[in-house]
Amino acid sequence: MRIPTAILEQKKISRIIFSIQASPLTVQKISPLMKDIYEIGAWCFDLPSLKHVEAFKELKQLAEDKTLIGFRHLALECGVSFLGKPLGQFEPKVISTVFKNIVPPDLAKKIIPNRSSQEVFTQKEMDRIIFDPIRFEKTINLFEPEESPFLLVGGKYGDWLLGLGRIDLLEEMIRRVRKKGFIPIFSGQWATFVLPKAKSLDVAACAIPINKNASLFSLDQACHMIKKFEGPIISLNPLAGGSLLKNSEDAFSFLFNELKITAAMTEVSSEDEVQIIVEALKNIPSLIPFRKT
Numbered sequence: 001m002r003i004p005t006a007i008l009e010q011k012k013i014s015r016i017i018f019s020i021q022a023s024p025l026t027v028q029k030i031s032p033l034m035k036d037i038y039e040i041g042a043w044c045f046d047l048p049s050l051k052h053v054e055a056f057k058e059l060k061q062l063a064e065d066k067t068l069i070g071f072r073h074l075a076l077e078c079g080v081s082f083l084g085k086p087l088g089q090f091e092p093k094v095i096s097t098v099f100k101n102i103v104p105p106d107l108a109k110k111i112i113p114n115r116s117s118q119e120v121f122t123q124k125e126m127d128r129i130i131f132d133p134i135r136f137e138k139t140i141n142l143f144e145p146e147e148s149p150f151l152l153v154g155g156k157y158g159d160w161l162l163g164l165g166r167i168d169l170l171e172e173m174i175r176r177v178r179k180k181g182f183i184p185i186f187s188g189q190w191a192t193f194v195l196p197k198a199k200s201l202d203v204a205a206c207a208i209p210i211n212k213n214a215s216l217f218s219l220d221q222a223c224h225m226i227k228k229f230e231g232p233i234i235s236l237n238p239l240a241g242g243s244l245l246k247n248s249e250d251a252f253s254f255l256f257n258e259l260k261i262t263a264a265m266t267e268v269s270s271e272d273e274v275q276i277i278v279e280a281l282k283n284i285p286s287l288i289p290f291r292k293t
Contacts, residue, residue: 019046030055070148076157079136098163145181154187205232232262248280
């Protein structure tokens with residue numbers, strides 16, 4: 001099958017990016033499925049762990065194909081410190097602060113009814129959160145633009161920094177990502193909160209969890225924002241953790257035809273799941289490759 005394509009900053013990507021969820025997470029589990037996916041015509045892979053990276057390198061050597069593209073993840077924790085320690089060591093306090101600042105109390109209680117910490121950052125403390133260039137450089141130097149030109153920057157830390165009012169730290173890390181020759185993609189979790197703020201970030205696209213069933217915390221509001229968003233959107237978790245797999249055609253039609261997203265990072269754990277997805281894609285008009293007559 002010819003996988004449909006899109007262009008991000010003059011670089012061609014496939015509109016379906018496969019993310020292999022192997023159990024247990026070993027190279028021996030990931031490699032065979034990655035090879036099978038490649039043989040059906042896919043060339044873009046999500047690389048969320050070092051095991052995925054190792055399997056991807058094996059595939060590149062075996063196939064001798066320079067067009068293969070990996071999407072790696074850059075955790076913002078590697079570049080943000082508070083009192084000389086990684087921000088992740090203060091996770092309960094960060095979560096309490098973000099929830100206090102931006103989440104309505106009734107909704108906060110439903111999401112995390114028994115938070116382990118009620119302590120919050122003061123404004124002075126939030127101002128003392130700093131960029132850590134030494135740890136950041138140490139981490140990003142492990143990545144190679146030729147192997148993984150796109151870096152997903154953010155994850156839950158993207159939401160955290162925006163929730164703490166420190167978009168300046170995000171901007172600094174994205175600037176350095178570009179300086180190293182990578183193309184940054186902002187990755188967030190809470191679509192309705194991060195998308196309005198992400199407009200000012202110098203990124204190629206925004207990647208957020210969105211599918212036909214759900215998006216944090218309001219699907220209708222998230223869909224409305226996505227339709228109005230000016231930049232490319234990549235759907236994370238497009239099949240809702242596998243619950244939409246049997247209805248893949250409807251799930252992808254909703255994303256590509258209704259929301260007009262650019263690409264979807266699709267989780268798979270077996271060859272059978274890959275075949276179901278491939279068959280579904282063949283029936284979505286906007287994804288059927290143009291053929292000359």
